[in-house]
Amino acid sequence: MKGFLSFIMLWLISKKAMTGTDIALEIKKRKGTKPSPGTIYPALKYLRNKGLIKVNQKKTYTLTRAGKKELESQLNFFFGTFCDLDEMKACCKSLKQQNKRYI
Amino acid sequence: MKGFLSFIMLWLISKKAMTGTDIALEIKKRKGTKPSPGTIYPALKYLRNKGLIKVNQKKTYTLTRAGKKELESQLNFFFGTFCDLDEMKACCKSLKQQNKRYI
DNA sequence: CTATTTTTATTGGATAACCGATAACTATAT
DNA sequence: ATATAGTTATCGGTTATCCAATAAAAATAG
Numbered sequence A, B: 001m002k003g004f005l006s007f008i009m010l011w012l013i014s015k016k017a018m019t020g021t022d023i024a025l026e027i028k029k030r031k032g033t034k035p036s037p038g039t040i041y042p043a044l045k046y047l048r049n050k051g052l053i054k055v056n057q058k059k060t061y062t063l064t065r066a067g068k069k070e071l072e073s074q075l076n077f078f079f080g081t082f083c084d085l086d087e088m089k090a091c092c093k094s095l096k097q098q099n100k101r102y103i
Numbered sequence C: 001c002t003a004t005t006t007t008t009a010t011t012g013g014a015t016a017a018c019c020g021a022t023a024a025c026t027a028t029a030t
Numbered sequence D: 001a002t003a004t005a006g007t008t009a010t011c012g013g014t015t016a017t018c019c020a021a022t023a024a025a026a027a028t029a030g
Helices: A005-015 A020-031 A037-049 A065-081 A085-101 B005-015 B020-031 B037-049 B065-081 B085-101
Strands: A053-055 A061-063 B053-055 B061-063
Touching: A005 A020, A005 A037, A005 A061, A005 A065, A005 B085, A020 A037, A020 B065, A037 A053, A061 A065, A065 B020, A065 B085, A085 B005, A085 B065, B005 B020, B005 B037, B005 B061, B005 B065, B020 B037, B037 B053, B061 B065
Parallel strands: none
Antiparallel strands: A053 A061, B053 B061
């Protein structure tokens, strides 16, 4: 299960201005694995080149207006693709019960 | 925004037994783009080789028990990574308003 | 002000994801 | 039985994703 990295990064940055390390740590908290610098910084550079984020003297990244528009579009795409989130959540719980019985 | 394909496929198959074409059409409905046969069938083969899905005479795919466990684990991962879905949804709406003003 | 550590960033390369083109198989019709 | 249409599947190659290793820059300590 790969991808979605730049989407998550845009989302995190939109919530709060963050440094590269901040982002890596927040992703670790969510996914369990901390992305390496070789993952984070090229992604930040890519987003910067596309004009979606900007960085200040403190190495803190924030969204540009274009970044906000891009995030909006990606959020729409996300909720379109996962249009049955409630069902997914319910399934998640019921599967947990089912699988328990067969261990 | 790539990836997540096999996750979506497991999820769709778990809801209803499906053929390759069924899956492609459902993904088209959600994402807008219909994945090509060269995307769908290798992915199905991969999942079959891993013992996560099985296929019957009618070319209809269903989850195996291992597939259900795998789906559970991926659902947990998904909701762990996107632990703030409500916030994302709210942001999606408010961004739509903000961006409108600047067109 | 130098040395050390920490953070930020780049590079090269390995792997995975994906598609276009094409082939094989199935089903239906003639 | 043969042709046609549609579905299922494979293959080769392109691009994207991601990491390990390394370098550069910044912060902190001595």
